[in-house]
Amino acid sequence: MTVMQTKQPEKINLDDILSYGNDPEMISFAGGFPDPKLFPEAALKQAYLDAINEDGTAIFQYHTAQGDLDLRERLADRMRSHCQVAATAADIMLTQGGQQAISLIAQMLLTPGAGVVIEAPTYLGALDVFNRYQPHYYEVSMDEAGMDVDQLAALLAKHPEIKLIYTVPDFQNPTGTTLSAIRRQRVAELAAKYQVVVLEDSPYRDLSYNGSVPPTIKHFDQAGQVIYVSSFSKILSPALRTGWLVADQRYLKTLISLKGASDLQSPQISLRAINQFLSHQDIDAHIAKLRTVYREKRDTMLTAIEHYFPKNVTYTKPAGGFFIWATLPVGIDAGALLADVAVPQNHIAYVPACCEFAIPVHNNGMRLSFVGCSPAEITRGIKRLGKMLTELV
């Protein structure tokens, strides 16, 4: 558990990290980009057509900040069936991907000096949002069962300025670990006890490769302190820029108003196309296909790491999601290695630890995405990376 003071925004820029893809020899494990071969192109094209044909000119008009009711109703059904959350359409707001949900929740809760609990490491795009508010970060360390909830309890007891707990409980970004059911219940209870909001960021939940996932934290939320966030980016297409949040009415009202000020509303054409897709296609069959392909890629990467990485590099074995987290021996700066050796000499990219911790002392980790490359590229890339690491350590 580390307590830190307010930190100025770092020069972390998602676009910069993701632009390594311009080198034709590059094998990039950096971006959390879905496999483009798995986008249901024909079905999505048909969904846009159906949406425009059925809705007519109304689809091109202004609509509401909360977002299309039909789509919210479908999502409420899904919250009940897939997340064990008794939400209705009235409890849901549609957002520009999960990212906007994080941004709006931060806007609602944070002022300079507010306390934010984050997992160490955590999702770099969330840090990018929180940094704007110059918060006090409180990092909670992770083990195989997710964030250490005893650390969380101690922090909440000691720091009443904490307003927000940010967690990615399912196949976490960047470590791939999953928060255990008993800890989820504890997080919900602590949030209720200390009247702190939990932002449960769950874009990978459906991408489970080893069977079932524990209930959501929101499922255990009796005090209305958990805001659940998810997205179509990983299970359908990130270019739809469509996510949703589920929140208690006392938060939802403010969030709808903040959404209105931010961009009035989401693009109705996208929302109605997704609604058509969900009405005519079996999204769970599509997700099952993603699972099969991504499971193989995960297994390929784990096998290659086992084979090619030096033995003093440790790594996680995720049960789902997009990412494996590798920890290099202490003293190796994965960021410097990326910029000086991995990208220019070995044409390999990953996201280095410096992007994923609020406190830049942890620099010996790397996030490896296994979903964007083919199995053959994964093996080739990990072999290259392993050779580089073996020469180094």
Next chain:
Amino acid sequence: MTVMQTKQPEKINLDDILSYGNDPEMISFAGGFPDPKLFPEAALKQAYLDAINEDGTAIFQYHTAQGDLDLRERLADRMRSHCQVAATAADIMLTQGGQQAISLIAQMLLTPGAGVVIEAPTYLGALDVFNRYQPHYYEVSMDEAGMDVDQLAALLAKHPEIKLIYTVPDFQNPTGTTLSAIRRQRVAELAAKYQVVVLEDSPYRDLSYNGSVPPTIKHFDQAGQVIYVSSFSKILSPALRTGWLVADQRYLKTLISLKGASDLQSPQISLRAINQFLSHQDIDAHIAKLRTVYREKRDTMLTAIEHYFPKNVTYTKPAGGFFIWATLPVGIDAGALLADVAVPQNHIAYVPACCEFAIPVHNNGMRLSFVGCSPAEITRGIKRLGKMLTELV
């Protein structure tokens, strides 16, 4: 010229105002909704098809925060030909409508207590953004040639905490007035002298019904202090949620980073569909059609007002855009009138003055949108409204 202290956010909610449309007898002049009959439905549907067919699966992937390069290049051409601004694609960022551009610029510049100059009255959605920062508002009054630039000069000389001048120079929302060329030049010079940013919000520029419009303020901007904002909402479709801003690099870099944190990027499918539309369709021919229809509606509303409104109600005669502004005798609260009489008894809606001033003392004005209703509805609605006002004053 009015100087005011920090103000708490009012309960202004665009969604609430626009939901008056649920009454079937309602004739609403409230929302700034384009005429849905003018949406180019078939061409937009084809544009989505073409975009998906030509780009293939790449269209569904993550892209960049700044937005699609092809579309930015087309917009740079348009900035040169229609706005007399020598911008390149590198100077442009795509946004979720003009609203997101306003929101990101405010996020970049404002902190509690910062000074913001606004026109009195001004666009209610901009107030909704600025209110979050609890700024000091400095209102500048308007005449037939737009904002009073002598007042502006005096404010800038006296209040160094002013960070932002917000103006809608073309067919202003809500008054319909247009800032004269000589005043535009003065605004740009004052911004340079005092190192203040001008947010030139220009969504109505193309909708001119009486001939040419003065050059943009950005055209006179030699110091890079003017950020130009526009949108496809009024000239194509608001449901595309696509706008753009043109800014000096020192501002653009920050704005791109803020956009990334807010929602990562705009939906690539929408951006590529607009790019297809602009490539296969003549948008200026489409705009010429909008002008013809909206000119007739404006004329219809002005004729009806002349005929049916009591003589002690004054009103503007806009040369373009969406709105006429009517001023009732002092002492009549247009907001109370709306809630108590106009909506429940007369089934007429407008946006009352209280929404459009930072200082709620000006309550005797109403914004009347002439674009959403048919000419017959306009005449019927203005007759009803005139009867109500005649009985009242």
